[in-house]
Amino acid sequence: MFNTQEDKQRLLSHFSSIASKDHFRKYYGAYCMPIFAQGYFAVTAAAGHAPYAFSFGLFFQNFTRDKEFNWNWSVEEMENLRHAFFAALKRDASFGDAFYNAYMDDFRYFDRDAKAEEKIAFTELSNRELVDRVLALIEAAGRQGHGYAVDCFLGRAEDTWFEDRVAAYAGQHFSDADMAALREPTHRTFVNEAFLRMVEIAILRKDGKHIEKKLDDLARDFYWIENNYLRGTPKTAEDFLREIDDIHDPRAIHITEQKRIDDLKEKKDIIISRVSSPQMLHTFIRFLDNAAHIQDCRKQVVLRLNYFLFFYLDELARRIGFDPELIRYIMFFELKDLLRDPDAFRSLAAERREGCLALFDRQGCALLLRKDLEGIDLAHFFQDYHMLQEAKGTPASRGRAAGTVRVVLGSDQFDSFERGDILVTNQTTPDFLPLMKKAAAIVAEQGGMTSHAAVISRELNIPCIVGVKNAMEIFASGESVIVDAENGSIKKQISKL
Known part of the structure; x- marks a missing residue:
C-alpha cells in the first residue's frame, strides 16, 4: 500500500x-x-x-x-x-x-x-x-x-458546466449578475469568521471595554490561520491586535458584513423563485x-x-x-x-x-x-507558455487595474510583494491576506466564484480574475500588465483604463 x-x-x-x-x-x-x-x-x-x-x-x-x-x-x-x-x-x-x-x-x-x-x-x-x-x-x-x-x-x-446545468434545470438563461449571485457561497469562510471576530473586538475597544480575554480567545481559536505547506508558525494575540488597529470604522463594517450574507441568500431565493419548476x-x-x-x-x-x-x-x-x-x-x-x-x-x-x-x-x-x-x-x-501575450479567465470581482506582476507561489516569496503589484498565483490561501490587501488586482490559475481569491477580493473590492490557465507560466514577475476584470482578460501591455 x-x-x-x-x-x-x-x-x-x-x-x-x-x-x-x-x-x-x-x-x-x-x-x-x-x-x-x-x-x-x-x-x-x-x-x-x-x-x-x-x-x-x-x-x-x-x-x-x-x-x-x-x-x-x-x-x-x-x-x-x-x-x-x-x-x-x-x-x-x-x-x-x-x-x-x-x-x-x-x-x-x-x-x-x-x-x-x-x-x-x-x-x-x-x-x-x-x-x-x-x-x-x-x-x-x-x-x-x-x-x-x-x-x-x-x-x-x-x-x-455550471451555466449549462443552471440553464437545463431552470429552462431559461440568466443574466451574468444573476449567475454570479447563484455561484457565490452563503456559508461564511473561516477567514471571514476570524475577521468578524476582530471587528467585534475593535467595537469593544472603541467603546472603552476590556478586550484582553476576547483577544486571547481569538488567538486560541485561529492561531493556525496563516499556516501553509511551508511553515506552521502560530498567529499570536499581538499579531491579531496589529490587524485590529487597521479597522477604522468597525460598526459600519460589522453591519455590512452581517447583512451581506443575508442579502445574498435573499437574492438567490428571488432568482430561483422566478423559475417555473424551481426544486431541482x-x-x-x-x-x-x-x-x-x-x-x-x-x-x-x-x-x-x-x-x-x-x-x-x-x-x-x-x-x-x-x-x-x-x-x-x-x-x-x-x-x-x-x-x-x-x-x-x-x-x-x-x-x-x-x-x-x-x-x-x-x-x-x-x-x-x-x-x-x-x-x-x-x-x-x-510546457513553455511565456511567449503568450494575453490570458483569459473568469471575472470574480469586477474592475480594472494596471501594474507590475508579482508571481507568488508561497510565503517564502511574500517579502518581495509591494503595494500596487498585480498578484499572480495558482490560488490564494489565508496566509496570502496581507498581500491581497496590498494588491492592485489578483489573478489566480484556479478557482471559481466560491474560491478564496474570489471571496476575499470582493470583500476588499479589488479586481480579480480566476480560472486563468497557466497564468504563472505566461506572466513573469516584473512585467507590466493590464487586468480587465470586466471581460476577464490580462494583457502584457500598458494602456489607459
Whole structure:
C-alpha cells in the first residue's frame, strides 16, 4: 500500500498511460510530506470508505522550482465525478444534504482531536510517542478525505458546466449578475469568521471595554490561520491586535458584513423563485453552496494539521540529529523506520528534494525519484507558455487595474510583494491576506466564484480574475500588465483604463 515495488510498478504504468491527457493543475510552495498526506487523504484513504472519490492523483515536487509542488487531477475524471454527483442529486434530492452532513461529521472528528492535541506538551513525549501522535493526527484528518471529491467543481475559464446545468434545470438563461449571485457561497469562510471576530473586538475597544480575554480567545481559536505547506508558525494575540488597529470604522463594517450574507441568500431565493419548476435548481445550488463550505473546512484541516506536523517533525529532527528541512521529505509511513535508522534515510531525502513524483490510486501510493522516470516523456506537464501575450479567465470581482506582476507561489516569496503589484498565483490561501490587501488586482490559475481569491477580493473590492490557465507560466514577475476584470482578460501591455 505504501511505496512497495508493486505499488511503484502499477502506478507508474498507469501514469504513463495518462501522461498526455488533459489535467487540472494546482501549484503551491510546499514541502513534500504535508502534500503527500493530502494526496493520500484524497485518493487512497477516501477510496476505503467513500463512494465518491478520485481514483488517481499525482504531484511533482521541486521539478521546476525549489519547494514547489504541482498537483494534477485528470480533467476527464473531474467530469465523471461531476456527472456522478449530479446523477445522485437527480435520483434523490436529499443526497446533497446527506453528503454534506457526513463530511461535517468527519470534520468535527478531526476538530475534536486537534483541540485535544493542543493540550499535549510535545517536548515531554518520547520519540516513539511523537511519531504516534503524528500518525494519529494523519488518521483523524484522513477520515474527511472524501471531501476532496468536491475538487471536481473547480473551474477554468473555458468551463461552462455550471451555466449549462443552471440553464437545463431552470429552462431559461440568466443574466451574468444573476449567475454570479447563484455561484457565490452563503456559508461564511473561516477567514471571514476570524475577521468578524476582530471587528467585534475593535467595537469593544472603541467603546472603552476590556478586550484582553476576547483577544486571547481569538488567538486560541485561529492561531493556525496563516499556516501553509511551508511553515506552521502560530498567529499570536499581538499579531491579531496589529490587524485590529487597521479597522477604522468597525460598526459600519460589522453591519455590512452581517447583512451581506443575508442579502445574498435573499437574492438567490428571488432568482430561483422566478423559475417555473424551481426544486431541482434549488437542490443543485444548495449542493454547490455546501460543497464550497466543504472546501473551506478542508483547508482548515490542512492548516491545523500542518501546524502539528511541522512542530513535531522539527522536534524529532532535533532529537535524532536529522536535517530539519530534509525531514520534510520523509513520508509519514516511514517515520517509525526513521527512528530505528536515521542514516538510512539521509541520502533518500536529499534525492527527493532534488525532484520526485508522487502517485496515488485506490490501492496505494508511491514516491518516485527523477532517475525512476528516465525514458518517460514529461513534456506535457512542463510546457513553455511565456511567449503568450494575453490570458483569459473568469471575472470574480469586477474592475480594472494596471501594474507590475508579482508571481507568488508561497510565503517564502511574500517579502518581495509591494503595494500596487498585480498578484499572480495558482490560488490564494489565508496566509496570502496581507498581500491581497496590498494588491492592485489578483489573478489566480484556479478557482471559481466560491474560491478564496474570489471571496476575499470582493470583500476588499479589488479586481480579480480566476480560472486563468497557466497564468504563472505566461506572466513573469516584473512585467507590466493590464487586468480587465470586466471581460476577464490580462494583457502584457500598458494602456489607459
